[in-house]
Amino acid sequence: MENVKRKRLLIIGSGPAGYTAAVYAARAMLDPVLIQGIQPGGQLTITTDVENWPGDSMVQGPDLMLRMQEHAASTGAEIVSDHILSIDLSSRPFSARADSGDAYFADAVILATGAQAKWLGLPSEEKFKGHGVSACATCDGFFYRGKEVVVVGGGNTAAEEAIFLTKFATRVTLIHRRNELRSDKILQNRLFENEKIELLWDHVVDEVIGDEAPPSVTGVRVKHVASGRTKDLRCAGVFIAIGHSPASELVASQLETHSGGYVSVEPGSTATSIPGVFAAGDITDHVYRQAVTSAGMGCMAALDAEKFLAENPEP
Ligand code: FAD
Ligand code: NAP
Numbered sequence: 001m002e003n004v005k006r007k008r009l010l011i012i013g014s015g016p017a018g019y020t021a022a023v024y025a026a027r028a029m030l031d032p033v034l035i036q037g038i039q040p041g042g043q044l045t046i047t048t049d050v051e052n053w054p055g056d057s058m059v060q061g062p063d064l065m066l067r068m069q070e071h072a073a074s075t076g077a078e079i080v081s082d083h084i085l086s087i088d089l090s091s092r093p094f095s096a097r098a099d100s101g102d103a104y105f106a107d108a109v110i111l112a113t114g115a116q117a118k119w120l121g122l123p124s125e126e127k128f129k130g131h132g133v134s135a136c137a138t139c140d141g142f143f144y145r146g147k148e149v150v151v152v153g154g155g156n157t158a159a160e161e162a163i164f165l166t167k168f169a170t171r172v173t174l175i176h177r178r179n180e181l182r183s184d185k186i187l188q189n190r191l192f193e194n195e196k197i198e199l200l201w202d203h204v205v206d207e208v209i210g211d212e213a214p215p216s217v218t219g220v221r222v223k224h225v226a227s228g229r230t231k232d233l234r235c236a237g238v239f240i241a242i243g244h245s246p247a248s249e250l251v252a253s254q255l256e257t258h259s260g261g262y263v264s265v266e267p268g269s270t271a272t273s274i275p276g277v278f279a280a281g282d283i284t285d286h287v288y289r290q291a292v293t294s295a296g297m298g299c300m301a302a303l304d305a306e307k308f309l310a311e312n313p314e315p
Contacts, residue, residue: 008031008314009025009109010096010109011025011034012037013037014035014041015042015282016044016065016295017297018034018110018298019065019072020068020299021298022072023071023302024306025302026075031078035082035084036081041065041066043244048138052290086250092276094106094109107276108276109278110270110279111250111251112298115244115245115247116247124208127208131216131217132217132238134239135241137151137160137239140239144236145168147168147236149236150175150233150235151173151175152239152242153243154176154181158174158241159191162239172197173200173235174199175200175220176199177204178202179201179202202224202226209221219232220238247282255279278304280298281293
C-alpha cells in the first residue's frame with residue numbers, strides 16, 4: 001500500500017555524492033531520507049580496484065560503497081531501496097513519486113543521480129546488447145575467458161576496462177577514434193606495457209557483426225576516420241567505454257542545465273535554479289567526475305541545504 005512520507009530533506013541517489021550528503025545531513029539533524037535508485041552504490045559498484053580514494057591506497061569499488069551506505073545509515077539517515085519516477089519542483093514542499101507507489105514531500109531536495117553509460121547508437125549495437133555487447137567489463141568480463149574482445153574509447157574507463165579484460169581474454173583490442181588517449185598517464189603506461197592489449201588508433205566501430213540464432217557477436221567492422229576504409233576484426237565481445245551522460249531526465253525540464261543535460265549550479269555552490277533544490281556529483285559535473293569530488297559536492301549540498309532550511313522554514 002502506498003505511503004506518504006513528509007521529510008525535511010530528500011536525497012535522490014546513492015553514489016558517493018548521495019551518501020556523503022546523507023552523512024552530513026543526518027549529523028545536522030535534518031532527518032534525511034535517501035532513495036538509492038536501481039544502482040545502489042552508484043557507478044563505483046561496477047568497477048574493481050579504486051586507487052585514488054584518499055585513505056585507501058586500494059579499495060574495491062563495491063566495498064567502498066557498502067561502507068558509505070553503512071556510515072550513512074549509522075548516522076541516522078533513512079536509506080530506502082526504491083527509484084524516483086517523477087518529481088515536481090514547482091512549489092514547496094517538493095513532491096516525488098517512487099516506483100513502489102510511495103510519495104515523498106520534502107522542504108529541500110538534493111539531486112545526486114549521477115551519470116549513465118553512453119552508447120554508440122548503432123542498430124547492431126542495440127541488437128547485440130546483452131549478447132556480446134556490454135558497457136561493464138566488471139560485470140561481463142568473465143564470459144570472455146579464452147576469447148578475443150574489443151574495447152571502444154580512449155578515457156580512463158576504456159583503459160581500465162581493457163586492462164581488466166586481459167584477466168580473461170586472450171587478446172584485447174582498444175579502438176580509439178583519435179591517436180592519443182585521454183586517460184591518466186599511469187593507466188596509459190599499463191596499457192602500453194600489457195602484451196595482450198593492442199591499440200587501434202583513428203578508428204571507429206561501424207557495425208557489430210554476429211550470428212542471429214542464438215544472438216552472439218563474432219566481430220566488429222571498423223572504419224578509419226580519415227580514409228573511411230573499413231576492415232573486420234574478429235571478437236566475441238564488444239565493450240563500449242565512451243563516457244557517461246548525466247542522469248537528469250527527472251529534472252531536465254524544470255531546472256537550468258548545461259553541456260547536454262548537466263544540472264547547472266551557482267559557482268562555488270550546489271544551488272540549482274530553484275531555491276531549495278541542490279545538485280551534487282556527476283549530475284552537475286562534466287569536468288572532474290571523480291568519486292572524491294562527488295563526495296565533496298555531497299558535503300557541500302548538505303551544508304547548503306542546512307543553511308537554506310534554517311533561513312526558509314517549513315512553508
Ligand atoms: P553515481 O555514482 O553515478 O550514483 C548515482 C546514483 O543515483 C545511483 O545510486 C543511482 O541508483 C541513483 N539514481 C539515478 N536515478 C535515480 C532515480 N530516478 N531515483 C533514485 N535514484 C536514482 N572515480 C574515481 O574517483 N576513481 C575511480 O577509480 C573511478 N573508477 C570508475 C570506474 C568506472 C567503470 C566508472 C563508470 C566510473 C569510475 N569513476 C571513478 C567515476 C565515479 O564512479 C563517479 O565520479 C562517481 O560514482 C559519481 O558519483 P555520484 O554520487 O555523482 O553518482
Ligand atoms: P571520458 O573521459 O569522457 O572519455 C570518453 C572516451 O570515449 C574519450 O576518449 C572519447 O574520445 C571517446 N568517445 C566518446 N564518444 C565516442 C564515440 N561516439 N565513438 C567513439 N569514441 C567516443 O569518459 P570515461 O573514460 O568514462 O571517464 C569518465 C570520468 O570518470 C572521467 O572524469 C574519468 O577520469 C573518471 N574515471 C576515473 C577513473 C580513475 O580515476 N581511475 C576510472 C574511470 C573513470 P575523445 O578522447 O576523442 O573525446
